[in-house]
Amino acid sequence: MTPQKTIERISLYRRVVSDLLAKGKNRAYSHEIAKLAGVKSSQVRHGFMFIGTNGKANSGYDLRELQGRIEGFLTADKPDSYCIVGIGNLGRAVLAFFHARHKNLEIKAAFDKDPALKNRVFHGCRCYSIDDAKEVIRKEGISLGIIAVPAEQAQAVAQILIEAGIRGIVNFAPVPLKLGQGIVVENVDLAMYLEKVAFFTRNVS
Amino acid sequence: MTPQKTIERISLYRRVVSDLLAKGKNRAYSHEIAKLAGVKSSQVRHGFMFIGTNGKANSGYDLRELQGRIEGFLTADKPDSYCIVGIGNLGRAVLAFFHARHKNLEIKAAFDKDPALKNRVFHGCRCYSIDDAKEVIRKEGISLGIIAVPAEQAQAVAQILIEAGIRGIVNFAPVPLKLGQGIVVENVDLAMYLEKVAFFTRNVS
């Protein structure tokens, strides 16, 4: 199984590779990719082992092929899709960040309890009432969810999503969710990152 | 030196402890804290070694004292402060998340290049022109920065911040920043988390 950290880096490489291609480059060495991604070249090569490597000694990697391999590795053949619950500032920011960027991975529906938002479209994503979550999720075949609601509501929202068939959750609410076995969760705790940087800046290396 | 992961968990415990206190509880066992934080009890006890422990065998931790120790450990005696650059959706979300929550750690100034935002106050934080960054940062004694601008501008913003004396950065722009030695950076890549969860949901445990 590919380690978590390796997956995170591969996602980074995806962006680096696509930037290089956009600049008209066709090939790159592991140390070039590493520099741009802010990691070690040995990490790049090591990571590429998981996706099946395509480098040539002394002439690096074909970027177009590499891009294809990374996409194929990170996303499935059949497209996966997300829904997002909570269209506050954070929800909108996530939609903006993610909109139309990813092959086979898309945010297909948004939910909010504010009726004023119903049927509005944010970054290409229509907002539904949270009461229709189960129905919409089933109809659209959505399997992943993003929780961007206040902490108090996060657990309840998670429950709704899971009952509707969601198997993986990115949780921005600053509470650890209690979920059954087999559900993948990634907690992204914004305030925690600020504390962490404050700590390590004070207690310098 | 305290490991990164331990710091992240201690930040979590801070919240758990404060929730328990808010519920009127005075003491808790390591396994109770662990349950609420979604970690192992041995991790809790192990982590507490770094902050100086105050448990009593068979009767757990005094929560008020624990709270004090955690605050004292995570933040300095002298208050540290952040500025944030970019008051789009994400910037506002971060301000909302963090506002008035933390002892000795505060977001004291916001910057944006949009003149319409100048002097407006968001969640208790005044917005200045990015052109005044250096001056405001010096005057307010700010040492930490949050970058919440589009990817293209992130590196330039980082440069400005560092020249103004910032030593630690939380970077929400999806590009690795190139910074000199001794600057602490935490990259928080929202889109990456979505890819990661998609991956691990598909390639189940």
Add this chain to the structure above:
DNA sequence: TGTAAATTGTTAAAAGATTAACGCTGCTAA
């Protein structure tokens, strides 16, 4: 063609993080 220089893919070593284990302390109740 053959030699030198550079970079890959992979394996092995080092570093870092998590988990388990356990002696010791303090509480409870006979």
Add this chain to the structure above:
DNA sequence: TTAGCAGCGTTAATCTTTTAACAATTTACA
């Protein structure tokens, strides 16, 4: 007041991740 239990603090073992090392391969060029 002592026996038994429960939970703390710490150390040691396991597991994961990162880094380094190097043989094998490719290119460049004499």
